[in-house]
Amino acid sequence: EEVERRSSLLKNMLCVVLFALLCDVMRAYAPTGWRPAVRSGIALRRGSLKNLNKKFSSQNVDHRILIRLNSETGKNEEEKVEEESFAKEEDVEEGTFSEENDVTNSVVFLEKKIDVLKNELLTIDSEINEAEARRAEEWAEWGPQIEQLRTEFDNVKKRESTARSSASSTERANVLREIFPVTDNFDLAFDYIKAETDGQKDIADRYAAIREDLSQVYDELGVVAIEEVGVPFDPELHTAAMFQPDPVHPEEHVATILQKGFKVLDIIVRPATVIVSSGTA
Known part of the structure; x- marks a missing residue:
């Protein structure tokens, strides 16, 4: 039976070779009208071989498992690979891979494939565990220094932001x-305008419009006026021009604003000049 099988296989291979030679001869010497059909046959043959090679290349894992099975059963590896190759070539000549001759569909092969995949997973898990162990070891050595550098960097950023804001506020206050x-x-000139005639009213309106524009600019710059009456006297916010009795405001409270003060954010640009109540007479 083995001799007959090999003889049949050799016959099939010889037919394939003769067919290939015939195609080459016809491509070279066939009439012009036949050449498209010849080229179509050659292309079909080449496409089938390419698809077959692609299928074989996707079975590398299965091929390794077959070799391992052969070694475990005590057979010669080269002999088993040769038998597998003959079987595949025979199936190709018949136009299909028979499930009866396909070793990769056997239960033994599938069980062995599961074992191989399990071993590969164990190897990958081992490599992951080793990488995590190295990472933990390196973090134990360098982690505290990295955290310290991060903290120092954050502190530098905060100090730089504070210094920049302070410098901006200081320059704004100086201007x-x-x-x-x-x-x-x-403001003093505006207070002395008497809007009695139409011309004076027009001047007063223009002064008021300009003063409104200045107030909007001050608001955009963050300027806050210090002009509240009746609040406790604060040496940081007020400059006392005098102390005098006041029937309305209690002692040590601002009774009158002589000149408004201003502040920008936390900077006192100019303290307010005030009269401080010394109590009721």
Whole structure:
């Protein structure tokens, strides 16, 4: 039976070779009208071989398992691989892979494939555990230093942000300190305008519009006026021009604002000049 099988296989292989030679000859010497059909046959043969090679290349794992099965059963590996190759070639010539001859569908092969995959999973798990152990060891050595550097970096960022904000507020306060006297003179001039005639009313309206624009600019810059009456006297916010009895406000409270003060954020640009109540007479 083995001799007959090999003889049949050799006959089939010889037919394939002769067919290939015939295609090459016909491609070279066939009439022009036949050549498209010849080329179609050659392309079909080449496409079938490419698909077959692709299928074989996707079975590398199965091939390794077959070799392992052969070694466990005591058979020669080269002999088993050769038998497998002959079986596949015979199936190709018949046009299909028979399930009866396909070793990869056997229960023994599938069980062995499961064992191989389990071993590969165990190997991967072992490598993952080793990597995690190295990571934990390296973190134990360098982790505290990394955390310290992160903390120092955050502190530097906070200090830099605070310094930048403080510098901006200081520069803004210095500029406003030069502008406030001009605003004071503007307010004094506005207070002396008597809007009796149409021309005076027009001037007063223009002054009021300009003063409103200045107030909006101050609001955008974060300027807050210190002009509240009746609050306790605060040396940081107020400058006492004098103390005098006041029938309304209690002692040590602001009775009158002589000149408004201003502050920008937490910076006192100019304290308010006030009269402090010394109590009721």
